[in-house]
Amino acid sequence: MFDKNTFVNRRKQLKNKSLKGIALLLGNTESPMNYKDNTYHYRQDSSFLYFFGLDFPGLAGVIDFDSGEDYIFGNDVDIEDIIWMGPQVSLKENGAKVGISNTAPFAKLFDLVKQVQDEGRTIHFLPPYRGENKILLEKLTGISSLVIQSKASLELIKAVISIREIKEDQEVKEIEKACATGYAMHVAAMRMAQPGTWEQKIAGTIEGISLAGGGMTSFPIILSQNGETLHNHDHSQLLQEGKLMLCDAGAESLLHYASDFTRTTPVGGKFTTKQREIYEIVLAANNKATELTKPGVTYLSIHLAAAEVIATGLKDLGLMKGDVKEAVAAGAHAMFFPHGLGHMMGLDVHDMEDLGQIYVGYDDEIQPVDQFGTAYLRLGKRLKPGFVVTNEPGCYFIPALIDKWKAEGINRDFINFEKVNEYRDFGGIRLEDDILVTETGAEIIGERVPISPDEVEKIVQKG
Structure with a gap:
C-alpha cells in the first residue's frame, strides 16, 4: 500500500473538482465460483x-x-472469522492507514445515504459493473438495478478520469514491476515455442510466473498459433513447426498495476521468408508509433500513421496497391489491421474502461471514427505527460474477412485479393509494448521484451 498521504491527496484532488453532495464509492465483494464459500x-x-x-x-x-469529510464503512470480524482467517486489523486501524478517522459498520452507510437524500443533496456514484453492487445501489438509492448503470454521475466519471489518467511516479514504479514479470512471462513462452508443445502448457506456465511475481494475470492469457483470431483464449492445440505463436499476456503487481505485452514467435525458432517480411512490417509500425508518441499529439493520428506503415509494407509485397494515404483514408488497411493501436493502462489493463471507454479515450475535441477497424481504437485523444498507453499494431490474415471483402468488392482498388489468397493460412502477428508519455516524448516501460526477429529466433532455438 502507498503512504496514507497518497490517498489523502487523491481525495483532496477529487474534492477540488467543484462537485456538490457526496461521492459513494463501493468496494467489491467476494464472488463465488460454484458455491458460496469457494x-x-x-x-x-x-x-x-x-x-x-x-x-x-x-x-x-x-x-x-460539502463538508470535506471522508468515511469508510465496513464490518469488523467476529470470532468465527478469526478462526478461519486469523487475527485481523480493525476497521478503525485500516482507516487510519489511509488517513480516515470516520469509520462505521456497513449498515450505517444506509443511514448516511438517507440523510443526504433527505437534505436534497446529490449522490454521485460510478457505473457499477458487478451485479452485487447494482443491487446494493438499488437498496441504497431506490434506483432500479435495471437502470442504475445509466444513472451514474457523469461529473464524477470525468473528475475521476482526469485524476487517474495522469500516473504518479510511484504508480509508474508499480507498472515497472508488472512489466518485469511480464518480461519473464514472454521470454518463457518464447523458449517453450517448440513443435509438439501443448498451448495450454505454455499458458499455464506463464500464468504461474505471474502468480509467483505477486499478482494474478492482468487479463486472461491470449496464446494461440491461430493468431488471426484477435482474442484467442483457446489453448487446446499442439504447436506445429512453421506456424506462428501469438502470445498476448500481462501481469499485475502486488498493488494491482498492470502490464500488457504481445509477442509473436516462430514455432521451432525460424521465421519463414513470408513470416519475417510481415513481422518486419509490424515491427516498423510499432517503432514508428513509439517515435511519434509525445504530449499534445492525438493517439488517433499515431494510429493512422502506424496504419500507413503497414499499408506501405503490404504494398511493397504486392498485397495492397494504389496510393497509401488514400488506402488508409478508405480503411483498406483494416482488412489486415482491424483494431486500434492501443489503450490506456494502469490499475486496469484497459484503464478505467469500467467508467466508460468513450470518456477515457476521447473528449469533446477528438471523437471516435465510424469506420471499420479505426472504430475499434480505444484511445484517440491528445496525449499528456503521465499517460501510460499500449502500442500494439498487428497484421492478420482472416479467411472469413478476406472472403467477405472479395465477394462484396470492398476496397478492391487497394487490395490485391489474388495475392492475399496466398496468405490464407498465415495467421497473425501483433507486437505490443507499454509506453510512458514523458514531458518531451515517450519511453518504453522497463526492459523491452525481445522483439527483433533474430533475437526471438535465438531464444526459441536455445529453448
Missing part, C-alpha cells in the same frame, strides 16, 4: 483502491464534497 481470487474495485487503498472485501467509501 470464491474466485479477490480483486478490489480499482477506483476504490485508488482513493481508499484498502484491498479487502465488504467496504464502501464516501467523500463529502
Whole structure:
C-alpha cells in the first residue's frame, strides 16, 4: 500500500473538482465460483483502491464534497472469522492507514445515504459493473438495478478520469514491476515455442510466473498459433513447426498495476521468408508509433500513421496497391489491421474502461471514427505527460474477412485479393509494448521484451 498521504491527496484532488453532495464509492465483494464459500481470487474495485487503498472485501467509501469529510464503512470480524482467517486489523486501524478517522459498520452507510437524500443533496456514484453492487445501489438509492448503470454521475466519471489518467511516479514504479514479470512471462513462452508443445502448457506456465511475481494475470492469457483470431483464449492445440505463436499476456503487481505485452514467435525458432517480411512490417509500425508518441499529439493520428506503415509494407509485397494515404483514408488497411493501436493502462489493463471507454479515450475535441477497424481504437485523444498507453499494431490474415471483402468488392482498388489468397493460412502477428508519455516524448516501460526477429529466433532455438 502507498503512504496514507497518497490517498489523502487523491481525495483532496477529487474534492477540488467543484462537485456538490457526496461521492459513494463501493468496494467489491467476494464472488463465488460454484458455491458460496469457494470464491474466485479477490480483486478490489480499482477506483476504490485508488482513493481508499484498502484491498479487502465488504467496504464502501464516501467523500463529502460539502463538508470535506471522508468515511469508510465496513464490518469488523467476529470470532468465527478469526478462526478461519486469523487475527485481523480493525476497521478503525485500516482507516487510519489511509488517513480516515470516520469509520462505521456497513449498515450505517444506509443511514448516511438517507440523510443526504433527505437534505436534497446529490449522490454521485460510478457505473457499477458487478451485479452485487447494482443491487446494493438499488437498496441504497431506490434506483432500479435495471437502470442504475445509466444513472451514474457523469461529473464524477470525468473528475475521476482526469485524476487517474495522469500516473504518479510511484504508480509508474508499480507498472515497472508488472512489466518485469511480464518480461519473464514472454521470454518463457518464447523458449517453450517448440513443435509438439501443448498451448495450454505454455499458458499455464506463464500464468504461474505471474502468480509467483505477486499478482494474478492482468487479463486472461491470449496464446494461440491461430493468431488471426484477435482474442484467442483457446489453448487446446499442439504447436506445429512453421506456424506462428501469438502470445498476448500481462501481469499485475502486488498493488494491482498492470502490464500488457504481445509477442509473436516462430514455432521451432525460424521465421519463414513470408513470416519475417510481415513481422518486419509490424515491427516498423510499432517503432514508428513509439517515435511519434509525445504530449499534445492525438493517439488517433499515431494510429493512422502506424496504419500507413503497414499499408506501405503490404504494398511493397504486392498485397495492397494504389496510393497509401488514400488506402488508409478508405480503411483498406483494416482488412489486415482491424483494431486500434492501443489503450490506456494502469490499475486496469484497459484503464478505467469500467467508467466508460468513450470518456477515457476521447473528449469533446477528438471523437471516435465510424469506420471499420479505426472504430475499434480505444484511445484517440491528445496525449499528456503521465499517460501510460499500449502500442500494439498487428497484421492478420482472416479467411472469413478476406472472403467477405472479395465477394462484396470492398476496397478492391487497394487490395490485391489474388495475392492475399496466398496468405490464407498465415495467421497473425501483433507486437505490443507499454509506453510512458514523458514531458518531451515517450519511453518504453522497463526492459523491452525481445522483439527483433533474430533475437526471438535465438531464444526459441536455445529453448
